[in-house]
Amino acid sequence: GPRAVALRAPGARSPNDNIVLHGSTKTGQAGVGKEETFGCLRMFNKDVIELYDHLAGTPARAVGVLVVITL
Secondary structure (H helix, E strand, O other): OOOEEOOOOOOOOOOOEEEEEOOOOOOHHHHHHHHHOOEEEEEEEEHHHHHHHHOOOOOOOOOOOOOOOOO
């Protein structure tokens, strides 16, 4: 997808433990909201671009940025 936002979960020991919010290809958008990835949350491209742009002014290693995921 066009953007990706990596989130480090509390207690994560390496970048491999990150949870990644990312956009999808046209065909991959059919998987949004389904259990098709491990450790990632697939989003519609327009939504991940909005989130990314909202966080763009935040330091890359920001502490205390709260991301709430609702279904």
